[in-house]
Amino acid sequence: MKQITREWLKAADDDIAAMERMLGDSRITNVVAFHAQQCIEKSFKAVIEEFEIGLIKTNNIESLYSKI
16 A cells, blocks of 8 residues: 555544544534545545546545546
């Protein structure tokens, strides 16, 4: 696995850790949702980097998914 892939996956794992700590607080479900979105985005970017699918010029999940 490439170093850049590891870095993206580590960042995605950090979002998961943040979500786990916040899940019990119903006042901040929007923040949990934000970290979920970030985790997905970073995971998609890891796949794109690992398999050299193309340049990453967006943060749009649908665009990243369509590249994969």
